[in-house]
Amino acid sequence: MSPERFARINQMLDNRQADLTLCLDTVHKSQNISAIVRTADAVGIHQVHAVWPDIEMRVSGNTASGSQQWVKTIVHHNMNDAAQAFNSQNMQVLATNFSESAVDFRKVDYTKPTVIIMGNERDGVSPEGLAIADQHIIIPMLGMVQSLNVSVASALIMYEAQMQREKAGMYGKRTLDYAYCQKMLFEQGHPVYAKACRRKNIPYPTIDQQGQIAADESWWQRMREPDPNAEEA
Structure with missing residues (x-):
């Protein structure tokens, strides 16, 4: 992103x-x-x-x-x-x-x-x-x-x-919960990976303070694995 x-x-x-x-x-x-x-x-x-x-x-x-x-x-x-x-x-x-x-x-x-x-x-x-x-x-x-x-x-x-x-100064103050904000940052900032997560049933990763994906090697390994749904098609 x-x-x-x-x-x-x-x-x-x-x-x-x-x-x-x-x-x-x-x-x-x-x-x-x-x-x-x-x-x-x-x-x-x-x-x-x-x-x-x-x-x-x-x-x-x-x-x-x-x-x-x-x-x-x-x-x-x-x-x-x-x-x-x-x-x-x-x-x-x-x-x-x-x-x-x-x-x-x-x-x-x-x-x-x-x-x-x-x-x-x-x-x-x-x-x-x-x-x-x-x-x-x-x-x-x-x-x-x-x-x-x-x-x-x-x-x-x-x-x-x-x-x-x-x-009343009510804008510019985040009131949404952290989990929702992380979801939006991932889905809208990394839409290709978000779509892959949904297809492969992989949990969403954390987005760091620079807007990048913060995930361990096991998450990336699952992301690199072939899509079983694509093989069935």
Whole structure:
């Protein structure tokens, strides 16, 4: 891995916000999912959640988001499962919804551990998603149209969260665990070796402070051995 690549990946890891995320509530159009995940990466969101109740939706959604190698998509079969994940991290749960209790999305404190539930364009956030929300939020609109594309709405909210967190000095401080950072450094800095490890079922090695593989001779010997799966093919 080049020094420039190593520095770039480390900068990304230093800026990841482990306690800020989105939950896509039956959002299934691939172009919307891809756009949301790209924006999540841009603002430093570590992972997004998606509630996809049926098999077809899970397959379609995973295909769309699988190309996004920097942001992991965690799939839940129902909102209750997602809620347990959010509660375990003591996150405030926000849901986009036009209700009497809804507040301007810019009035919320996003420096707290936060998950933002975004619904699909036809139905919005599901009743189950609305029920677990601590606060409903809206994006004020002055025109005739009363809703935005879900990827556009998500981007507006995510960048508001980024702005607040930047002002609070929350970027540039690594909060991700060591094992995950090592995995990302290896997979994204040494992709050929990472692919070989997965094929041969070899554990990932450690990446040293210069971005190079730190492995003993036995690891390299296993790496040099013929690929049994290739021989079978």
